[in-house]
Amino acid sequence: MLAARLTARLEETGGEALVTRPFGWITRRGLVRRPSCSDVRCDDGVRLDTGADCDNCDNVLHSRRAWRVRIAADVNQELPGLETDARYREIEARMRRHAEAADFVARQAEARERAERRAAARAEVEAQAAVERERATAEAAARQAVA
Ligand SMILES: [Zn+2]
Numbered sequence: 158m159l160a161a162r163l164t165a166r167l168e169e170t171g172g173e174a175l176v177t178r179p180f181g182w183i184t185r186r187g188l189v190r191r192p193s194c195s196d197v198r199c200d201d202g203v204r205l206d207t208g209a210d211c212d213n214c215d216n217v218l219h220s221r222r223a224w225r226v227r228i229a230a231d232v233n234q235e236l237p238g239l240e241t242d243a244r245y246r247e248i249e250a251r252m253r254r255h256a257e258a259a260d261f262v263a264r265q266a267e268a269r270e271r272a273e274r275r276a277a278a279r280a281e282v283e284a285q286a287a288v289e290r291e292r293a294t295a296e297a298a299a300r301q302a303v304a
Pocket residue numbers: 194195196199200201202203211212213214215
């Protein structure tokens with residue numbers, strides 16, 4: 158995954174000959190995941206595991222466009238007669254707030270998922286321990302019966 162990312166970033170930069178300070182470039186640009194997508198397998202819109210376009214990004218782009226249309230309509234209704242610049246700034250500010258809120262919801266969902274996975278792993282460990290306890294009890298009983 159990192160090799161694919163590094164290759165893509167090098168192409169973006171224009172080749173390794175243009176990287177003057179390799180360490181700085183690698184640690185700040187070459188290998189750093191850009192947090193544009195909530196899917197960890199996504200790297201700049203391409204899935205690193207399959208090489209296909211990221212569906213999540215498509216969704217995000219699509220919903221971003223839909224949200225922009227909706228927010229622009231709201232701004233037109235709530236603040237009619239705004240100048241073009243002011244209207245653009247208002248729409249951008251609302252888009253940012255919306256993105257932050259969506260980000261927060263996505264992070265909460267991820268945290269919930271992680272907690273569920275941890276709980277499932279704990280339950281698995283406990284079930285395994287119960288099976289082993291039962292086996293030990295049965296073996297002890299068998300030893301006693303033989304004795
Ligand atoms: Zn993506």
